[in-house]
Structure formats: structure tokens, C-alpha cells
Amino acid sequence: TSASGKKPLRLAFESLRGARLDSVVVPEGYTAQVLIPWGAGLTSDVPEWREDLEMTPEIQANAIGMHHDGMYHFPLGQGSESREFLLAINHEYIDQSALWAPRGGPTNAQEGQRPADEVRTEINAHGVAVVHVKKQADGRWRHVVDSPYNRRITNASEMDIGGPLAGSDYVKTRFSPQGTRTRGTSNNCGNGYTPWGTYLACEENWPGYFVRNAQRRRDDDRLGIASGRGRYGWETAAGDASEHRDEFARFDTTPTAADATGDYRNEARTYGYQVEVDPYDGSRRAVKRTAMGRFRHEGCWPGKLVAGEPVVFYSGHDSRNEYIYKFVSRAAWDPADTNRSDANVDRLAIGAKYLDEGTLYAARFDADGRGEWLALTPEAVTRDGRRLHEALGLAADDQAGIIVHTCDAADLMGATPMDRPEWGTVDPTSGDVYMTLTNNSQRTAADTEPTYTHGGSDIEEPGVGYGTAPVNAANPRPDNATGQVIRWRDSDDVTRFDWEVFVFGAATSDPDNLSGLTELNQFASPDGLWYDDRGNGDGILWIQTDNGYDGVADDTNDQVLAVVPNGLQAGDARSVLNETNQQHLKRFAVGPNGCEVTGIFATPDKTALFINIQHPGNWPASEDATRQAAGKVRPRASTVVIQKLDGGQVGV
Numbered sequence: 215t216s217a218s219g220k221k222p223l224r225l226a227f228e229s230l231r232g233a234r235l236d237s238v239v240v241p242e243g244y245t246a247q248v249l250i251p252w253g254a255g256l257t258s259d260v261p262e263w264r265e266d267l268e269m270t271p272e273i274q275a276n277a278i279g280m281h282h283d284g285m286y287h288f289p290l291g292q293g294s295e296s297r298e299f300l301l302a303i304n305h306e307y308i309d310q311s312a313l314w315a316p317r318g319g320p321t322n323a324q325e326g327q328r329p330a331d332e333v334r335t336e337i338n339a340h341g342v343a344v345v346h347v348k349k350q351a352d353g354r355w356r357h358v359v360d361s362p363y364n365r366r367i368t369n370a371s372e373m374d375i376g377g378p379l380a381g382s383d384y385v386k387t388r389f390s391p392q393g394t395r396t397r398g399t400s401n402n403c404g405n406g407y408t409p410w411g412t413y414l415a416c417e418e419n420w421p422g423y424f425v426r427n428a429q430r431r432r433d434d435d436r437l438g439i440a441s442g443r444g445r446y447g448w449e450t451a452a453g454d455a456s457e458h459r460d461e462f463a464r465f466d467t468t469p470t471a472a473d474a475t476g477d478y479r480n481e482a483r484t485y486g487y488q489v490e491v492d493p494y495d496g497s498r499r500a501v502k503r504t505a506m507g508r509f510r511h512e513g514c515w516p517g518k519l520v521a522g523e524p525v526v527f528y529s530g531h532d533s534r535n536e537y538i539y540k541f542v543s544r545a546a547w548d549p550a551d552t553n554r555s556d557a558n559v560d561r562l563a564i565g566a567k568y569l570d571e572g573t574l575y576a577a578r579f580d581a582d583g584r585g586e587w588l589a590l591t592p593e594a595v596t597r598d599g600r601r602l603h604e605a606l607g608l609a610a611d612d613q614a615g616i617i618v619h620t621c622d623a624a625d626l627m628g629a630t631p632m633d634r635p636e637w638g639t640v641d642p643t644s645g646d647v648y649m650t651l652t653n654n655s656q657r658t659a660a661d662t663e664p665t666y667t668h669g670g671s672d673i674e675e676p677g678v679g680y681g682t683a684p685v686n687a688a689n690p691r692p693d694n695a696t697g698q699v700i701r702w703r704d705s706d707d708v709t710r711f712d713w714e715v716f717v718f719g720a721a722t723s724d725p726d727n728l729s730g731l732t733e734l735n736q737f738a739s740p741d742g743l744w745y746d747d748r749g750n751g752d753g754i755l756w757i758q759t760d761n762g763y764d765g766v767a768d769d770t771n772d773q774v775l776a777v778v779p780n781g782l783q784a785g786d787a788r789s790v791l792n793e794t795n796q797q798h799l800k801r802f803a804v805g806p807n808g809c810e811v812t813g814i815f816a817t818p819d820k821t822a823l824f825i826n827i828q829h830p831g832n833w834p835a836s837e838d839a840t841r842q843a844a845g846k847v848r849p850r851a852s853t854v855v856i857q858k859l860d861g862g863q864v865g866v
């Protein structure tokens with residue numbers, strides 16, 4: 215019992231053994247309920263799910279999308295926030311074989327012209343869903359079909375461009391000659407939310423959906439815009455300048471006209487952002503908040519809030535040897551803006567105040583446990599002593615150009631190439647930031663020279679666009695197959711922080727099992743992450759995995775782990791969790807075969823933990839008796855609600 219009279223927080227479940235089943239495994243005394251799987255109708259027009267349901271553009275536009283990832287909850291009223299709320303959820307990408315199972319797979323997946331209706335359906339299976347959910351008297355959850363709040367945002371929805379790119383030449387297209395709008399958000403992976411009550415859908419693996427076959431630019435190469443054919447060949451549905459031209463030709467960004475307002479050469483520059491969604495008002499277009507940088511955004515997490523101080527957001531670029539970023543608003547936090555769920559509030563105007571003007575920084579992690587935030591502004595001085603705008607070949611006031619080339623700017627400033635940053639989360643009391651670094655096959659030994667495989671045509675200097683990078687203090691294992699979780703705390707000086715490794719992933723059999731994990735908590739490829747504040751300065755850190763590593767996968771499917779970080783200290787060890795205290799890290803849930811486990815939050819009363827099961831192989835079990843008997847179902851990503859049978863708080 216502490217001085218405050220409250221008991222310290224303790225996890226009250228036995229760590230699970232590994233499992234490899236077609237089901238979600240939870241501790242004794244808990245239940246796991248499937249909620250809103252792919253295809254669940256938001257309106258009563260949508261047919262009931264069947265194993266042989268033929269998906270159409272119309273059905274998919276009014277149903278839950280595919281491959282659930284990040285999500286967040288938005289209350290509908292005081293006092294009911296743990297029983298009824300709006301769930302905003304990312305639909306990252308698609309499983310074409312499941313989507314088109316009734317017709318034996320997609321048409322012309324690899325070559326030839328894709329049919330327009332298949333492409334429209336696939337476009338509508340991406341994006342964001344806002345869905346009204348409710349707990350029933352029997353304790354089970356359901357979604358409210360035909361709720362006026364239910365809404366889909368897809369890879370075709372019209373949206374606004376905010377921040378430095380808005381109205382700039384960089385984003386002028388045939389669709390928006392003024393450079394103020396675009397269509398669609400894509401590959402929304404981890405998510406974010408704002409303190410004023412909006413959702414952030416973060417654009418991650420979007421570059422491969424666009425092709426460019428001539429006049430490629432530096433950022434096309436750096437970010438990985440495709441050559442030849444896009445990931446799903448959507449651009450082929452445009453055919454020969456037919457009626458579909460504007461609908462699908464935008465995925466081919468090769469210049470075809472005299473200037474940018476006649477074609478889609480700039481379409482890909484309208485992607486790669488944090489996208490702000492007002493979950494309460496379906497009449498409002500989403501806004502791409504470009505001041506927060508352009509890259510493969512995993513997610514976005516607000517830092518500790520202090521009245522009168524700027525609002526801070528952390529984010530990461532999930533690619534090998536890319537960077538961690540922080541955005542610091544120009545506007546100071548006004549507590550009157552907190553969670554504005556009330557009607558007649560312009561939440562996106564509040565968003566513009568905090569997110570359209572501010573400073574973007576990239577992180578350098580130093581070997582002494584300190585770190586520096588490097589401002590990405592035109593006048594910043596690069597590590598070789600030039601002005602950043604000069605080093606990038608930009609005009610002195612071109613912040614929009616810095617944003618288009620965010621990654622090159624971070625290279626030039628000397629940011630630390632990381633082992634694929636995935637989710638972050640913040641302890642709101644201490645301000646500690648945790649972030650998963652999932653793995654890195656392009657991390658090389660200490661005495662190797664880095665290689666530079668991207669960075670494009672007009673920057674050909676060492677230090678720009680790492681292909682491989684040697685180990686560094688924060689990323690200390692070559693050919694890192696299992697990842698780590700780091701944490702840092704910003705100092706009062708906005709440009710400084712202190713950091714340490716929290717835990718290293720590993721299989722028990724690995725020689726570099728640096729945190730001493732056992733069969734009860736071995737994990738690889740940490741991805742989802744959430745600091746679950748339980749009050750009194752205490753909380754649970756939930757860690758989810760997306761595992762491609764046989765050493766662990768031979769023993770268990772992807773999983774959810776939990777630990778109470780408070781009071782744990784690294785001492786002389788290489789990580790905070792280590793041989794002496796690793797038993798505090800416990801396996802709480804294991805997902806079905808073939809999946810990754812992602813997207814996590816609990817209701818405010820902590821009695822229901824919501825997670826997502828993405829790309830399952832053979833789950834959830836079908837109502838169709840024939841398919842069930844055959845032991846094979848049409849897989850559907852889904853949200854899962856984990857609750858205690860006795861209705862108590864999850865985890866404790």
C-alpha cells in the first residue's frame with residue numbers, strides 16, 4: 215500500500231502458454247466476442263453475411279471494411295461512455311482471395327485490365343469506418359445498424375488538404391487545380407486521436423498503389439511509388455481514356471498533359487499524411503494535416519497535455535532505417551477544447567488551429583542515453599553545415615517542399631535510422647513515450663559502412679536514404695528479426711530527451727535474448743502498443759505482435775502481452791525488462807492462426823478491452839455448416855471484445 219492509501223497496480227492473471235489455434239485464447243474467467251467483422255452492414259440494405267456473398271461496390275460502401283487495424287472510441291454522452299460510443303476504425307488493406315472467394319479470386323490480378331466494379335469494391339474496402347456500438351443488457355456488444363452516425367470513408371472519398379501543402383503547386387491536379395482537395399485515404403494502419411475529440415487515420419503503405427513510369431522524382435523513389443503496375447492494378451481500370459478516366463487514372467501519376475492541372479502527376483503528393491476525421495459529423499470532409507510530415511505514417515499519439523503549452527504529437531515512419539518524428543503545435547493548449555463531443559462545435563477548425571501550424575522534428579538517439587529533436591525547417595542547419603532548404607534545392611521559404619521531402623530532410627539533419635517504428639503511446643502522467651521498433655533485416659554489424667539504395671535522382675550523397683545502416687545504441691542488434699520497445703521522456707528543452715530500451719523481443723532459444731524472456735512471454739515483432747492509464751500515476755502497457763519470426767511463431771500465434779511499467783528500472787541491464795524482472799511481462803491473449811493482433815483500447819471503466827484481428831487465415835468460424843465441416847472458412851478480419859465473466863476490470 216502506497217502513501218496515498220491505494221494498492222499498487224498488479225496484473226491478476228496467469229501468463230498464457232503459446233497457442234496455435236483458429237480462435238482467440240484468453241485467460242480463465244474471460245470471454246472474447248467477435249464484433250463487426252468485415253462485411254457487417256452499417257445499414258439495413260446490406261445483406262446478411264454469407265460464405266458465398268458476392269461483394270459489390272454498393273455493399274462494401276455501406277459495410278465494415280477489410281483488415282481492421284488502429285481504432286479509437288468517441289463517447290456519445292456523459293455517463294454512458296463505457297456502454298455506448300462511436301468506434302472509428304482503420305481498414306488498412308485487403309485480402310483479395312477472401313474478397314473475391316465466390317468468383318475464385320480477383321480478375322486480372324497480375325496483368326490486363328481490372329474490371330471497374332472490382333476496383334471500386336476494393337477501393338471501398340479500404341479507409342475508415344465510424345460505427346455506433348452498444349453494450350446490451352446481457353453484457354454482449356452489438357453495432358447499431360442504421361445509426362445516423364455510421365459512416366464509411368474510403369479510398370475515393372473527397373477530402374481537404376490542410377497545412378503547408380494546401381494550395382501549393384506540389385498538390386495541384388486535374389481534380390483540384392487549386393491544390394486544396396484530393397480523393398481518398400489509404401492504408402490507414404495504426405491510428406491517432408486528438409485531445410479535442412477527432413480521429414486521426416494515418417497513411418502508411420500507400421506508395422505502392424501509385425505508379426509512375428516516366429519523369430520520376432526524388433520523393434517517388436524515396437517513398438517507393440511503383441513502376442509498371444500498382445499493388446492491385448487499380449490504374450488499369452481506367453482503360454483507354456474512357457468514362458472511368460478520372461476515377462482510376464489518378465493512380466497512374468506519369469505526366470500525360472501540358473501541366474499539372476491536366477493530369478495526375480501530383481496525385482501521390484496528396485498522400486502520406488495524418489488524416490483528421492470528425493467522427494461525430496458525417497457531413498464534414500476529412501482533412502489531410504500536412505504539417506505533420508509526409509512519409510509512411512504508422513500512427514500518431516498525443517503527448518502529455520499542459521494548459522498554455524503547445525500540443526505535441528509523436529509519430530513513426532514504418533520502413534527499415536527510417537525515423538521517429540514529433541510535431542509541436544504553434545498554438546498553446548486551451549483546456550476549453552477538451553473532447554468537444556457536443557453538437558454545433560467545429561472540431562475541424564480546432565484541428566486546424568493545432569495541426570496546420572507548428573514545427574516538425576526528427577529524432578537523433580545518442581549513445582549516452584540522451585537524444586535531440588532536429589527541427590525540419592528551411593533555415594535549419596544540416597549536419598554538414600548547410601541550410602536545409604539549400605541542401606534540398608528549395609526556396610528559402612518553402613516549408614511545403616520540406617514536407618514533401620520529409621525523409622530526405624531528416625537524413626540531412628542527421629536523424630537516427632531506426633528498426634521500423636510502429637506504434638507509440640504516452641503515459642499521460644509522466645509523459646514517458648513508448649514506441650515499438652518491430653524488426654529490421656537491413657541492420658548491419660557495427661563495423662560496416664551504410665549503403666544508400668534510395669534517395670532518388672538528384673541527391674547522390676552519402677547520408678541520404680539508407681538502404682542498410684550499421685547498429686547504433688537504440689538499434690543494437692544486426693539483422694534484427696525480433697524487435698524492441700524503447701521509451702523516452704522529453705526534457706523541458708523542446709529539443710532534448712532521455713531514452714532507454716524497455717524490452718527486447720526474442721525467442722527463448724536466441725543467443726541474443728537480451729531481456730531474458732521465457733516460454734511464457736517470448737515475442738517477436740512488437741507492433742500495436744497502448745498505455746492504459748489506471749489512475750494514481752499507474753497503468754498497464756499492452757504490447758501486440760505482428761510476427762514473421764519462426765523462432766517464436768513455431769510456439770505461438772501473434773499475441774497481446776501486458777506489463778505494469780511503474781517501478782521497473784533498468785539498473786545495469788541493457789533493457790528495463792531483463793533477467794531479474796522479466797516475469798512482470800505476461801501473455802494475456804493469443805490470436806488465431808495466420809493473423810496479426812492490433813488496434814487496442816479499453817472502455818473508460820476498464821471492463822472491456824477492444825482489439826483487432828487482422829488477416830486471419832481461417833477465422834472466425836462460419837455459420838455455414840458445410841464450410842465448417844470442411845474445416846475452412848472465408849476469413850474475416852474483426853474487432854474482438856475481451857471482458858471478464860464477473861464484469862470486473864480487465865487485467866487486474
Ligand code: FEO
Nearest residue numbers: 403418512532636
Ligand atoms: Fe501497417 Fe506498420 O504496420
Ligand code: CA
Nearest residue numbers: 306760810828
Ligand atoms: Ca498490418
Ligand code: CA
Nearest residue numbers: 403404636741
Ligand atoms: Ca502496424
Ligand code: CA
Nearest residue numbers: 636652741760
Ligand atoms: Ca507490422
